[in-house]
Amino acid sequence: MSKVLPGNATGGSQRRVKLMVRLTIDNQIVDAEEGSTILDAASKIGIYIPTLCYHESLTPGGSCRLCVVEIIANGTSGLITACTCLVETGLEVRTNSERVVKSRRLAVELLLAQHPHSDRLQELTKKMGIDKPSFTLKEQECILCELCVRTCREIVGVGAINFIAQGIDRDINEPSIEVSPVKCIGCDSCAYICPTNAITVEDVGDTRILTTPDGKLEFKLKKCSTCGKYWAPEKQLDYIIKKADLASDAFDNCPNCRD
Numbered sequence: 510m511s512k513v514l515p516g517n518a519t520g521g522s523q524r525r526v527k528l529m530v531r532l533t534i535d536n537q538i539v540d541a542e543e544g545s546t547i548l549d550a551a552s553k554i555g556i557y558i559p560t561l562c563y564h565e566s567l568t569p570g571g572s573c574r575l576c577v578v579e580i581i582a583n584g585t586s587g588l589i590t591a592c593t594c595l596v597e598t599g600l601e602v603r604t605n606s607e608r609v610v611k612s613r614r615l616a617v618e619l620l621l622a623q624h625p626h627s628d629r630l631q632e633l634t635k636k637m638g639i640d641k642p643s644f645t646l647k648e649q650e651c652i653l654c655e656l657c658v659r660t661c662r663e664i665v666g667v668g669a670i671n672f673i674a675q676g677i678d679r680d681i682n683e684p685s686i687e688v689s690p691v692k693c694i695g696c697d698s699c700a701y702i703c704p705t706n707a708i709t710v711e712d713v714g715d716t717r718i719l720t721t722p723d724g725k726l727e728f729k730l731k732k733c734s735t736c737g738k739y740w741a742p743e744k745q746l747d748y749i750i751k752k753a754d755l756a757s758d759a760f761d762n763c764p765n766c767r768d
């Protein structure tokens with residue numbers, strides 16, 4: 510957050526001043542920008558906090574709970590996700606207390622138990638000194654990190670994926686997300702961001718196949734009018750043409766054959 514100061518007498522231009530707040534992280538006094546998160550402030554001074562569902566280009570979700578830290582304020586303490594909690598003056602943050610370590614270990618073990626083959630989770634658990642989970646759970650593809658939902662909505666601007674609420678009555682075998690075949694343009698961004706390969710994409714001949722926990726969607730690929738290669742979903746290219754107001758033949762050639 511920043512404060513806008515009135516313009517000066519000569520030019521009338523406005524000057525933005527960043528407001529800072531002072532807090533303590535692991536006994537270090539830190540001056541952090543108002544509006545930044547504890548995760549931002551900690552990483553700026555080189556303190557590692559594990560994350561899985563966080564991505565710097567997306568609105569934080571806090572669903573994986575791997576970034577929990579302990580905060581102490583007004584004589585009470587509690588655990589909170591560092592990616593969603595904003596810095597405040599006088600806050601005391603502990604990123605490595607016994608309580609924090611226990612909570613993170615449980616969170617990552619739960620995730621790994623449901624998805625033992627994920628490279629990303631294996632890497633995270635190894636960093637936390639865990640070889641394998643101390644319990645077993647039914648394996649699931651999707652770990653509900655919501656990265657795909659936020660990417661589709663915030664980066665692609667399509668909003669084709671939605672979470673299906675996980676109520677007490679829901680069957681665990683039902684998919685956790687639903688993908689709208691009408692809205693989806695087959696761009697592949699959700700597969701790219703998914704940390705557990707619950708969403709995958711494959712181009713076979715003239716067809717792109719997007720496989721999600723909700724099922725398979727197929728998209729016709731555009732053929733390059735010069736080299737004949739199938740290179741991107743027609744639906745995705747039509748979406749870009751409309752959005753950017755381009756000529757209808759803007760993508761007749763693939764990137765390699767364009768001038």
Ligand code: SF4
Nearest residue numbers: 661693694696697699
């Ligand atoms: S492939 Fe479909 S669901 Fe996935 S990010 Fe692109 S538009 Fe969204």
